Structure formats: C-alpha cells, structure tokens
Amino acid sequence: MTRSEERRDPRRPVSVWRSQDLVDGRPAQALTMILRTVGCRWNRCTMCGYAGEGAPASADDLIIQFESAMEKCSPEVTVVKIYTSGSFLDSEEMPAGARIEILRRLENAGIEKLIIETRPEYVNPDAVEECLSHLQTEFAMGLESANDLIREHLIRKGFLFQDFVRASEMVHGQGGGVKAYLLLKxxxxxxxxxxxxxxxxxxAARPYADIISLNLCNVQRNTVVERMWEKGEYRPPWLWSALEVLKSSPGPIICDPxxxxxxxxxxxxxxCDAALAEAIRKxxxxxxxxxxxxxxxxxKEAWQKLMELEEQSFGTPLC
Ligand code: SF4
Ligand SMILES: [Zn+2]
Known part of the structure; x- marks a missing residue:
C-alpha cells in the first residue's frame, strides 16, 4: 500500500492520542480518536480543509477504526472523544448501525463520558437520547462566532446563532452537555x-455552553484561508491575542494551540511562541x-501597535 493509499485507508483512523483534559471542572485522562468518514456534508467553511482526510468508510470500516483506536485505551481513561471532522450525528457520515454499536461498546468498556462533534442541524431528540441512553455525552458544536454576519459571510458556516441555541437547549433539556467551539481569527x-x-x-455563548473551546485558526490546505494567506491577505492569530481572549472570557474556556x-x-x-503555547496548555x-x-x-509592543494601525488600514492585514 502506498503512503497516499494508507492515508485514505477507510479502516484506519486519521489519528488517535491520549491526553489529560479538563472535564467537568477536573483533570481527566482522555482518549481522542479522529475517525475517517466520508467527510462533512456541508464542506463549505472558509478555513476548513478536513475534506482532504475523508474516505468512503462503511459502517463495518468505522467499527474497525474505532476498535483499533480503542487499543490505546487503558483503565485510567474515563473520557473518550470521537471526532469525525464532520458530524457524528449525521447518518450519512456515521451510519446509524455503526453509531449505535460504538455507543454500546463504549458503555461496556466502562467509559464515563463521551464527547462528540456535530453541526446543530443533526441535533434532534432521538439522536440525543440515543447517545445519552448509553453514556453521559457532551455535544460539541462549531459555533465559531456569535455574530451571524461573521459566521455566515466570513466563515460560511451555514447556520444561525439561533440554530445553535435551539440545539443547545434541546441537549440541556435532555440532560446532556454542550461545548461551543469559537474561532480566533x-x-x-x-x-x-x-x-x-x-x-x-x-x-454570548456562555449561557448555552458548559464549556467553550477556543480554536486558533490554522491555515489548512485547499481552503479560502490558504489562498488568502498565499497572497499575503491573511495572517493566523497572534498568541498574544489568544491570551487576551482566554483572560477576558467567562470560563471554563480551553484552548489547544x-x-x-x-x-x-x-x-x-x-x-516566545513555545512559552506562550505552554502557558495556554497549562x-x-x-x-x-x-x-x-x-x-x-x-x-508584544509590535502586536499592540499592529492592532492600532490595522484599525486604520481599511481591512488590509499588516502581517
Ligand atoms: S462544518 Fe465543520 S467539518 Fe464541516 S466544513 Fe465546516 S468546519 Fe469543516
Ligand atoms: Zn515574541
């Protein structure tokens, strides 16, 4: 098998790792797996290059991926995060049979909490109940910004703040947890x-989210952001800006730089990047x-000066 075939092998997860995370206000051992699915049905966000990781994985393939990821599990792991670079609750991406089987196996393995990602349109009472009937579940949604104009026109996310609120209230009403991802910049x-x-x-998101996760924008391949970056029209965020957001936002708020x-x-x-990244992780x-x-x-002075000057540059980024 060539390296590119390996990268697209529908029986291999994209990646799997262990970490110590803040969960429900305390540190917990977590296992994170990114499963390779057919990909996000929306696939239009300006910063997202996840489509490059997809493969037409069947229900059986997804269970094989899950089992291979679970080989990294051990008794200390209480939290499992399953990411699909899309929506775990979208049955076109994660066939219902595979989803139910994965939930059942996690419950049997004694995992206390599951964290999954989904777009709000796939959050409905049956899907939420299906997860919660097996184990405590946190539904992570990529709100990105509470501002509809920014989310709709700059990120092209395709849903409104009210859609996130509706999904969040539904999850909370049924006893689940909500994580909101926000995008800097x-x-x-x-x-x-x-x-x-x-x-x-x-x-704005705080009343509807139990925890906020700040994503610092990376320039991913084959995206609008990458085309802008190549022309000098986009610079990823400064880590100083990330510190300001973490300092000024209501917690709990986490960030993996x-x-x-x-x-x-x-x-x-x-x-100073390594020191700031370490401080953010701590x-x-x-x-x-x-x-x-x-x-x-x-x-730090250059960053402050740049912010003042950019206000007068009529949208031209000063990199
Ligand atoms: S909804 Fe998520 S996975 Fe889908 S294109 Fe947007 S950022 Fe990517
Ligand atoms: Zn510096």
Missing part, C-alpha cells in the same frame, strides 16, 4: 476585530490566567 477581520469578536462570542509557532499556525515572533487544567501576566517579549 476568521478571514477578512483585523487582529483587533477578531479578538473582540471572540471575547463577545464567548460571553495546535501548530503554535509555525507559519501556518498561530504565532508571535518565533522567540491554563486548560488550572483555568488560572494570572501566569499570563508574567509572560514578556519585545514583540
């Missing part, structure tokens, strides 16, 4: 606009933002 916004939008979105310090990922000057477990005040670097 959608294309077409200045650094300051993006930062302020993430903070106001966290405040994926790709921090790389050109395609959130970055500062290159000198904050996940402690929820204590005070150590952020001890972080210093010469580039």
């Amino acid at each position: 959608p294309p077409f916004l200045t650094e300051g606009q993006a930062m302020r939008d993430a903070i106001s979105s966290a405040r 994926v790709g921090a310090g790389t050109r395609r990922g959130p970055h500062n000057c290159g000198q 904050h996940d477990l402690t929820q204590d933002a005070r150590p952020f005040d001890d972080l210093h670097c010469q580039c």
